[in-house]
Amino acid sequence: MASIALSIMSETVEPLVRDTLEAQNRFISDNMRRIFLLIYRMLGNVADAQDLTQEVFIKALQRQDQLKDVEKATHWLSRIATNTAIDHLRRHGRVSFCDIDSLPEPAATSPSESPEQVVLRGERREMLEGGLQALTARERAALLLRDVDGLPAEEVARQLNCSKATVRSHIANARVKFRRYLARRKP
Amino acid sequence: MTHPNESRLALYAGNDLPLLEGFRVAIHVRGCDRCSRQVEELRGIRDWMRLQGSETPAGVRWEALASEMRANIRLGLAAGRCVDVPEPLEEPRGLRWPAPAMALPVLLLVIVGWMVQSLQPPLQPASADFVVDASSSGIGVQRDGRGFTLLQPRNENVVYSVSGEAAGARYVDSESGQVTISHVYAQ
Numbered sequence: 001m002a003s004i005a006l007s008i009m010s011e012t013v014e015p016l017v018r019d020t021l022e023a024q025n026r027f028i029s030d031n032m033r034r035i036f037l038l039i040y041r042m043l044g045n046v047a048d049a050q051d052l053t054q055e056v057f058i059k060a061l062q063r064q065d066q067l068k069d070v071e072k073a074t075h076w077l078s079r080i081a082t083n084t085a086i087d088h089l090r091r092h093g094r095v096s097f098c099d100i101d102s103l104p105e106p107a108a109t110s111p112s113e114s115p116e117q118v119v120l121r122g123e124r125r126e127m128l129e130g131g132l133q134a135l136t137a138r139e140r141a142a143l144l145l146r147d148v149d150g151l152p153a154e155e156v157a158r159q160l161n162c163s164k165a166t167v168r169s170h171i172a173n174a175r176v177k178f179r180r181y182l183a184r185r186k187p
Numbered sequence: 188m189t190h191p192n193e194s195r196l197a198l199y200a201g202n203d204l205p206l207l208e209g210f211r212v213a214i215h216v217r218g219c220d221r222c223s224r225q226v227e228e229l230r231g232i233r234d235w236m237r238l239q240g241s242e243t244p245a246g247v248r249w250e251a252l253a254s255e256m257r258a259n260i261r262l263g264l265a266a267g268r269c270v271d272v273p274e275p276l277e278e279p280r281g282l283r284w285p286a287p288a289m290a291l292p293v294l295l296l297v298i299v300g301w302m303v304q305s306l307q308p309p310l311q312p313a314s315a316d317f318v319v320d321a322s323s324s325g326i327g328v329q330r331d332g333r334g335f336t337l338l339q340p341r342n343e344n345v346v347y348s349v350s351g352e353a354a355g356a357r358y359v360d361s362e363s364g365q366v367t368i369s370h371v372y373a374q
Contacts, residue, residue: 028260032253037240046244054256058263121242128239146201147233148240153203168203175197179232 024064028057031074034149035081041144042085042137044129052088056081078149079159082141086160089137131181135174138162142170143178190222191215200229317373319354321347326354328373337369 035056040049060077132140138160145156146167157167191199191212198204199212216222243249318329326347327336337356339345345358352373359366 025257028257029253032256033249036252036256037243040244041240046247050252050256054259054263057256057260058267061260061264062267122245124235124239125242125245128236131236143236144240146203148237150237168198169194171201171203172194172197175201175229175232176193178236179197179229182232 024061027061027073031077032057034074035077038078038081038144038149039085041128041132041148042082042140043088044133048088048092052081052084056084059084075151075155075159078145078151082145082159083161086137086141127182127185130185131178134177134181139170139174139177142167143174146171147175190219193225196222196225197229200226201233317352319349319352319371319373321349321354321356326356326369326371328354328371330373337371339369 032053036049036053039052039056040046043049043052056077060080132143135143141160142156145151145159146153151159153164153167153171156171157164160167160170195204195208195212196216199209199216202209204212216226318334320327320329322336325336325338326349328334339356339358344361345356348355348357353370355368355370357366357368
């Protein structure tokens with residue numbers, strides 16, 4: 001009798017659990033790359049970006065009951081990611097982009113890329129990372145959210161928990177510094 | 188011609204200026220080659236950054252990294268469920284009102300205290316047959332031939348004072364330097 005009751009229960013519960021798991025997996029897959037890249041651009045370190053990305057998703061999924069509006073999920077996740085990255089920088093000091101040569105695995109190259117293209121790609125990446133390194137954590141976060149993620153300034157202000165005027169100031173400083181950095185690098 | 192400063196142009200390039208200010212800068216930029224070039228350059232940097240920002244860091248095999256992170260997130264969520272603190276049990280109904288239950292004895296105590304105080308006879312002023320005196324042996328109070336004297340040590344430096352219904356003695360111990368002050372009151 002007990003086994004019958006148990007099997008009826010499991011039939012009722014399993015689809016719900018499966019649905020929740022599927023929804024969670026979808027949520028992770030849809031957002032993981034974006035969140036990882038956002039954190040990586042802020043920290044400049046793959047290992048730290050990996051750890052924090054995992055932490056962000058765990059935090060978000062543990063509090064998913066707060067997420068009433070699915071449309072706002074991406075902004076909410078970015079907010080957690082930005083704050084987690086800024087907290088990390090506050091605790092561990094300035095950003096340090098790791099040397100490409102020190103990476104454990106060889107750079108992923110497309111078979112169609114010529115050696116010249118690979119070198120150019122490396123240079124461009126180095127320029128981006130160097131430019132971001134010249135910014136403060138908040139300027140970097142504001143610039144990445146506004147210019148790379150394309151969020152409106154109001155949303156960037158919400159994510160950084162500051163006023164729109166402050167965010168404008170961060171964005172303006174970041175763009176000016178970045179432009180000057182690139183101008184200095186020009187031959 | 189007054190050019191807008193670099194920060195203002197940086198904000199204008201990203202459509203981040205308020206409407207009226209943006210309109211003013213737009214009029215200027217339309218007629219100024221130098222500022223127009225700068226705005227174009229800033230927009231070019233933004234587009235370039237957006238493109239670069241979506242690239243996976245060098246040496247990262249995204250699929251492998253993503254599946255590792257997914258597995259770690261699942262593990263983290265499972266570990267989180269294991270250490271979740273269960274919801275506190277609902278308190279019995281009687282314990283929901285601790286404040287009124289504690290307030291009642293306090294209120295009773297205040298009422299009893301007030302009643303005891305109001306039943307006590309008021310302090311009587313000292314009657315005329317009390318005599319307060321100070322002599323070479325000490326200070327004291329006498330009534331109907333009875334009384335007491337607070338004896339002072341034999342000390343040449345005792346200073347006595349008598350005023351109305353009180354007498355006082357003050358002396359300094361020559362060995363220890365300690366000051367002793369005594370008073371007697373008649374009530």
